[in-house]
Amino acid sequence: MPYKIIEKKEIASNVCMMKIMAPDVARAAKAGQFIILRIEENSERIPLTIADFDVNEGYVTIIFQEMGKTTKQLAKMTEGDDIQDFVGPLGKESDVEKLGTVILVGGGVGIAPVYPQVKAYREAGNKVISVIGARNESLLILEDEMRDFSDELYVATDDGSKGHHGFVTDVVKNILDSGADIARIVVIGPPILMRVAANMTAPYGVETLVSLNPIMIDGTGMCGGCRVSVGNETKFACVDGPEFDGHKVDFNLLMSRLGLYRDEEAHCLENHACICKGAN
Ligand code: FAD
Ligand code: FES
Ligand code: MG
Numbered sequence: 001m002p003y004k005i006i007e008k009k010e011i012a013s014n015v016c017m018m019k020i021m022a023p024d025v026a027r028a029a030k031a032g033q034f035i036i037l038r039i040e041e042n043s044e045r046i047p048l049t050i051a052d053f054d055v056n057e058g059y060v061t062i063i064f065q066e067m068g069k070t071t072k073q074l075a076k077m078t079e080g081d082d083i084q085d086f087v088g089p090l091g092k093e094s095d096v097e098k099l100g101t102v103i104l105v106g107g108g109v110g111i112a113p114v115y116p117q118v119k120a121y122r123e124a125g126n127k128v129i130s131v132i133g134a135r136n137e138s139l140l141i142l143e144d145e146m147r148d149f150s151d152e153l154y155v156a157t158d159d160g161s162k163g164h165h166g167f168v169t170d171v172v173k174n175i176l177d178s179g180a181d182i183a184r185i186v187v188i189g190p191p192i193l194m195r196v197a198a199n200m201t202a203p204y205g206v207e208t209l210v211s212l213n214p215i216m217i218d219g220t221g222m223c224g225g226c227r228v229s230v231g232n233e234t235k236f237a238c239v240d241g242p243e244f245d246g247h248k249v250d251f252n253l254l255m256s257r258l259g260l261y262r263d264e265e266a267h268c269l270e271n272h273a274c275i276c277k278g279a280n
Contacts, residue, residue, distance in 0.1 A: 107189025
């Protein structure tokens with residue numbers, strides 16, 4: 001069954017937001033979950049987080065950065081176009097409960113997966129402190145939306161074009177150093193950011209959750225592609241996660257496995273005739 005794109009917007013340089021008609025997915029979706037889509041019959045499958053959903057209207061919002069062949073192909077699609085497959089919701093929903101004060105951190109396009117969690121933690125009665133960051137102001141997404149659901153919102157940019165001149169982790173460290181009673185920190189962004197954040201929070205003893213983004217293929221725990229190591233145990237991020245205790249994640253393994261197919265991905269992008277047709 002095809003899934004129609006009902007709205008498309010470029011919300012930052014090379015970052016697109018799309019609303020996709022998918023009533024069944026919207027009805028079942030929870031914060032922290034993702035979908036796997038396939039543009040056409042012979043396309044590869046790619047996972048994208050459910051950034052938002054509307055049960056009444058029946059759509060799911062995805063926000064993605066143009067990285068390689070598939071995301072660039074998706075970015076060329078427009079309102080009225082159909083996506084062949086849009087499977088979800090997949091993965092475990094975030095374990096959101098009333099804890100007290102929670103810090104939600106989003107880096108780059110990682111702000112998109114943090115957004116539904118900000119809403120969920122706020123709805124559960126928590127005080128929500130959001131910290132969002134990007135390389136520069138033009139790459140910052142969802143600032144207004146995040147502000148609407150946050151008790152406090154801090155912005156950081158690497159080049160100082162908006163907010164704190166530096167990294168989101170500096171802002172989080174300042175909050176922790178102020179002695180604030182923080183029950184949990186959730187960090188989503190590039191693996192390097194999640195690793196730095198987890199290392200920084202460890203001495204403070206504050207629970208730190210991260211959402212892992214290994215290469216996924218089937219999304220059902222069958223192929224083993226998304227294998228990660230957490231507390232020296234092998235986990236499949238698609239069914240056991242994607243959220244895990246950041247203090248226990250082997251980020252080196254995650255980062256090395258993410259780079260396993262760089263040559264093939266570059267080749268696919270150059271030729272637009274994917275050698276790994278249909279399977280990646
Ligand atoms: P390619 O050139 O094929 O790959 C570029 C890089 O993306 C690779 O080096 C690899 O690190 C990664 N990648 C490639 N294929 C996959 C794959 N099948 N699964 C995971 N990573 C892959 N990106 C967003 O922009 N927005 C999101 O909301 C988002 N949510 C995600 C949620 C989950 C649970 C996971 C696992 C990943 C998520 N990603 C998200 C990353 C997104 O899936 C990749 O950027 C995308 O698959 C790249 O495809 P490509 O063909 O354009 O690029
Ligand atoms: Fe295949 Fe997770 S994507 S096991
Ligand atoms: Mg690809």
